[in-house]
Amino acid sequence: MTAPQLVSIKVKKTSREMQLIFDDQQEFALTFEFLRVHSPSAEVKGHGPGQEILQTGKRDVVITAVNPVGHYAFQITFSDGHDSGLYSTAYLYRLGQQQEVLWQDYLARLERAGESRDPDVQVVRLGN
Numbered sequence: 730m731t732a733p734q735l736v737s738i739k740v741k742k743t744s745r746e747m748q749l750i751f752d753d754q755q756e757f758a759l760t761f762e763f764l765r766v767h768s769p770s771a772e773v774k775g776h777g778p779g780q781e782i783l784q785t786g787k788r789d790v791v792i793t794a795v796n797p798v799g800h801y802a803f804q805i806t807f808s809d810g811h812d813s814g815l816y817s818t819a820y821l822y823r824l825g826q827q828q829e830v831l832w833q834d835y836l837a838r839l840e841r842a843g844e845s846r847d848p849d850v851q852v853v854r855l856g857n
Contacts, residue, residue, distance in 0.1 A: 732819035738803070740792050747792065749821055757825030762846070765790045765807050766835055767824055770814025783838055786848035 733751035740747050746758045766773070766784040775781050787809070794806040802815040824831065839846065 732822050735818040735821065738795065740795055742791065745791065747795075749825060751818075751822060755822070755825065757821075757828065759821075759824060759828065761790055761792050761807070762787050763828065763832060763835075764792070764805060764816070764824070765809070765811060767831060768805075768811060768814045769816060769820055770811070772811065772813055774814075783842055783844060785839065785842075785844040786846065788846040789848060 733753040733755060735749060736752050737750040738747065741758075744758075745761045747761070747764060749757045749759065765787045768774075768784075773782055773784060789808075790811075791808045792805055793808055794804075794812075796804045796806075798804055798815055802817040803821075804812060804814075805816055806812040
């Protein structure tokens, strides 16, 4: 079965969201931060399972450009200079469907690592 096709993509700078509408009537609003920390690039995903690199300090990141790549993907450029990794329409759909679970997992990984979403915050743990 083929993935639904993307029929509309809007970058909303004020709300810092990318709105995606697919031909199966599914609509998703993915924050810029969510898209950045879930980039499909090797810089984020690593080169295999277990090699993922936790992205920290990305709360204020914005999308500066979205460029189509063929008829199947987009290259997204972020304000922190990240622009590697192609977001296929199937990957964007999967992110939309699994957004809440992926976001909670990301927040838990930050907590376990003692890291922050804020770019200028260092988390220091004091005893148990």
